[in-house]
Amino acid sequence: MDAIELLRHDHRMVEQLFRDYHAAASETQRRGVIELTVRELSKHAALEEMMVYPMARKVLPDGPRKIDEHLSEHMAVKKLLLALDRLPAGDDREGDLMAQLRREVEEHVREEEGELLPELREHVSRQDLDELGRLLDQGKRSAPTRPHPNAPDQPPALTVLGPVAAAYDRFRDRLQGRPST
Incomplete structure (x- = not known):
């Protein structure tokens, strides 16, 4: 898959996780879906910030403003x-937080798929999108699995700190018995 196809695939997977959350039959299943959602969205965001957004910032007209948004x-x-x-697990705020997250993600996906990704397709060669897709796929195996809102969100600091955060996250995941990817 090229980078755009891979990002769209990630979006569909997260949409399915939101459906899975609502279909979960128990508190344990809902918590499992939350953990998967946290992991997948954290990896997706980190990889976009490390690889996709820097390219978009450079090649798109008004790229810096768009990427800052x-x-x-x-x-x-x-x-x-x-x-x-x-x-x-079982906290009363869980449903409200998942609903807020879903709204934020849906809006982000609409903007990305409606504007950013088509513009990238227009301004980046097929070969470069294929290579970026390969790098994104590889990066999923070593990306942070938890959110780090206080960490830098742009290279070069993100490029340096991202792998450290990922190693720490994966260590925590093992200690807490979370699935590894």
């Missing part, structure tokens, strides 16, 4: 993910 949306999502990640 997307980074702002990421911050709202990361704060909600952090709140969900810290929430004890």
